[in-house]
Amino acid sequence: MISMHKIGVVGDRDSILCFKALGLDIYPALESDPEDARKTIDKMAREDYGIIFVTEHIANTVSETISRYDRFPLPAIIPIPGMKGSLNIGRQRIKDNVEKAVGIDILSEEGR
Numbered sequence: 001m002i003s004m005h006k007i008g009v010v011g012d013r014d015s016i017l018c019f020k021a022l023g024l025d026i027y028p029a030l031e032s033d034p035e036d037a038r039k040t041i042d043k044m045a046r047e048d049y050g051i052i053f054v055t056e057h058i059a060n061t062v063s064e065t066i067s068r069y070d071r072f073p074l075p076a077i078i079p080i081p082g083m084k085g086s087l088n089i090g091r092q093r094i095k096d097n098v099e100k101a102v103g104i105d106i107l108s109e110e111g112r
Helices: 013-020 034-044 054-062 063-067 089-102
Strands: 006-011 025-028 049-055 076-080
Touching: 006 013, 006 034, 006 089, 013 025, 013 049, 013 054, 034 049, 034 054, 034 063, 049 054, 054 063, 054 076, 063 076, 076 089
Parallel strands: 006 025, 006 049, 049 076
Antiparallel strands: none
């Protein structure tokens, strides 16, 4: 039997509401309440979410929680820009992961 994992989004309401139209589960969180965001991410991990998108402003407040899940294949926690703009956290994580997998920085001008 094929196991299906859920996909959810954590972030400020204005940034994540559009994901509901795509059929994703949304979990509003406030940047001013990182403990609530941490609890939400931990709950989603326990409830078989395979992918958890987190707006970068929220991800910035719960970086230690996200780092804890980096050691496991699931859930994949992916920072995304929100309505407030990008902090480049998502881009940096991709760059770091590619460098770890390949052994060199192939995504920046200096690495080429």
